[in-house]
Amino acid sequence: MTQMALVIDLNVCVGCHACVTSCKEWNTSGEAGSLADFRPYDADPSGTFFNRVQTFEAGKYPLADTIHFPKSCLHCEDPPCVPVCPTGASYKRKEDGLVLVDYDRCIGCKYCAWACPYGAREIDEARKEMTKCTLCSDRIYNEALPERDRKPACVLACPTSARLFGDIHDPDSVVSQAIRERGGYQLMPEWGTRPSNHYLPRQPVTSCGGGACSCKTAQELEPVTLEAQLEHGALNLASVATRV
Template sequence: MTQMALVIDLNVCVGCQACVTSCKEWNTSGESGSLADFNPYDADPSGTFFNRVQSFEAGSFPDTEMIHFPKSCLHCEDPPCVPVCPTGASYKRKEDGLVLVDFDRCIGCKYCAWACPYGARELDEARKEMTKCTLCVDRIHDEHLSERDRKPACVLACPTSARLFGDIHDPQSVVSQAIRERGGYQLMPEWGTRPANHYLPRVPTTAAGCGSDGCSCKSAGSTTDEVSEASGSPDSQLESQLERGELHLASIATRI
């Protein structure tokens, strides 16, 4: 069975919130309907978000580093939120493995939110309906879009290409290869939910210089040519990345 999912590279996520804002923009004007915002610019803002980035400092002074941890629905292969729903509003699709919510059936009872061990569901206070990440289901299957653009809004918006999207059950997909080659892991696997989304671990930043043992370029499986390109001019580096299809549209805009 196909299982679409995200693979997030914690080594290159910079916590810029581009994924958060692009997710909000796309979904609040799409099939998910208007997502509530209460006092968004106040000292105590609240609202409905499908995707959030949690940032925290790790280590002891002066050897500290900031870690940015994006979190959304993990589209579990055995989702505990589905069987507890009394109306069948929460369901898992067979064709792509996505866990979705039928808003017409949702009564806002919050059973699914209580069952989710990841805190990935949010009740829209204005609509009194449970909401969550859909992996932009209304976008990834839109045949009017080019193949390159049939990806979640957060993936296209990421300026560092920290978010990968694909079928984790396909051994040749970019996400499967990243999990296999980079030691991708699931969040809290002890719960037995089999999360589809995976994270790529951070690499220690103690080494100095590109190409060293601690360099993220080398740890990501880059070839000698790729490392050489990384040390070249910005224009040549951008051109080579474009040819390999490693940059998304929004990422290109931020580099020109």
């Protein structure tokens, strides 16, 4: 059985929110739209987003680290939001495993939001309907688009390629290989929902400058400009994204 999903590499996500804005742009004008935005800049903002990025600090100085954690519907293989829906508006599609909402049947009761342990569903205040990530189901099968563009908007927009998309049940897919090789994990597996989306773990911050370290000190290093690194191909995309 096919199960389409995202794999997110926390080691290269720079928190730029390109995935958030591209998701909003595509879905508010697509089958899921329009998505409401009330008071976007007030003290109590309200808006409908399928994807959000949470940023937090981990560790202690001098080994502190900033972690950016994108989160959306995880398209669980055993989704608790589906059986609680009184109208059958929430359903799991058999052909690709996507968890979707039939907006014509949704009555906005919020039962599915209460059942979801990940807080991945949001009520649209204007439409009074429950909304969520669809993995761009209206895009990934759109034959009017070039094949390279038949991916979720968030995947295409990510400047560091932190988001991968594919069938996790296919052992040869890029997502399955990433999970297998990088130790990809599910979010809160103890709930037994079997989330399809996986995360590739953040590499821990390690100390430098100790007795066993052969690195040069800051005083010994020659200054290298951003332009010089780009010219010699020594700067990866994640570094560029944090500076421009």
